[in-house]
Amino acid sequence: MATQRETWRTHTGMMFAMIGTEVGLGNIWRFPYLCGKYGGGSFLVPYMVLLVGVAIFGMMCEWVIGRSTRREPMGAFQKIGFPFGRDIGAWGVIGPFFLYSYYIVITAWVLFFIVASAAGLYFGENTEDFFLGFLGSKWVFVAHAAAVAFTSLVLSFGVQKGIERACKVMIPSLFVLLIIVAVRSLTLPGAREGVEFYMRPRWAGIANAEAWLAALGQVFFTLSLGMGAMIIYGSYMRKSWGIPLNAFACSFGNTSASILAGFAIFPAAFALNLGGAVEGKEAVGLTFLVLPEVFGTMPAGRLFGGLFFLLLAFGALSSAISIQEPSIAWMKDELRWPRRKSALLTGVVLWLMGLPFVINGFVTHGAAGGSAGIGEKLALLIKMDKVINYLGLPLLALIAILAVGWVMKEKGFAELNRNARIKIGRWVKPWLRYVVPVLVLLVLVANLLEQFFGDTYKELVGAELPGFESVGITPLTVITIIVVCGIVWGGAIGGFLTVVGVERRKAREAQSRGADG
């Protein structure tokens, strides 16, 4: 290769950056809302099954493509010889613009809510009126511009000094804050009802096909797949790091943030008699309407509200960084532009692309104070979220999986297991070639059908969830807590130990034969 390509400086730094791209609004804004909508614990089952069976493999495939080619998505798909590789890879460069454009708008609301919570601005007010008021104020423009400026600035410093350094600060802080808020929530009187709701799977919920569709969209979203981000981040990985274990560690580290977020939200919401508001709420409602109500009523709510939105901001900003990076990498690799220039240009374009969402919220005059107001103000944003998640992400993720299974073949499988401490057996071939694509395709088609024949479809499969009756914690709930937390935190701790182990091994290797590219 002609030029020296950037890589992650340390393994730990890479892990933080990876978890930084993964943990974000998806964990704290989307995951709890989906849990609320699809019956709490019932949603955990499809989520975990699809995470382990499908999404982790998607992640490994994107890393394989990135690391073996050391290119941005367009160059990567071309280099592995995928038919129409450049055109297909272009989605990995262009797609993120659309994702970023609305993602950063929500991030901007989060920034505003840090201040609003710490200052107690919405305390004692109707939180919906407050949120509508904010959407119609000049502050939403200020927050939006600040968020875009922040990610562009970090990216202008590059992979090691920008992304890696920022994530090393933001991600550990995020976990610490999340644990503090979860402990607060779990220790509120009456919290157990929320735990019961969150951790007790109900068959009617698990059998709901729609929940499986939503779960598939969610596992792709939460692992940052299908947008080129993981291809790029994988291209900065060193060849001496094994892919499979790192993929497991990152996935479970990410899921532990989601699980914690649920523990931070549901117990508090139910303790403060807002359980009804949690179930079946739209995503936006949960984080920006219900939670402020929770903070407004709970003891030391300003502190905990401020901390909660601060941690959410860390997650959202570190994710937004990864969504902006593919286009910058493309300009660097293909146009040979300096990083600063690319960061500035993408920043301006992304700011402009976000404006329609901001303006949509700013100008629409809904029925005064009614919930229609929010629906109208967020119409554009919610549509974009649906298109991206139900169609965009699964499609490119599927292509990446097909690329490894059918185009790279033996080369891909070899790259997957290269230098891996725990290698994946031969079963991975049929799994990647047939099982995963068929599953993704099924869901993709089902989603398409839903988009076009939504109502009919709902009649066919979407049995309404039975009402939630709250009782004390059942044995099943306890079992679920043990199983879910065991898997997730066991995975995360295992991942952490791997980090330490790999660092040591790397140091040893570096001593004996010098660094590699």
Ligand code: TRP
């Ligand atoms: N995973 C992030 C979250 O949960 C969002 C995200 C970052 C993302 N980069 C991505 C989603 C790339 C899809 C593709 O908030």
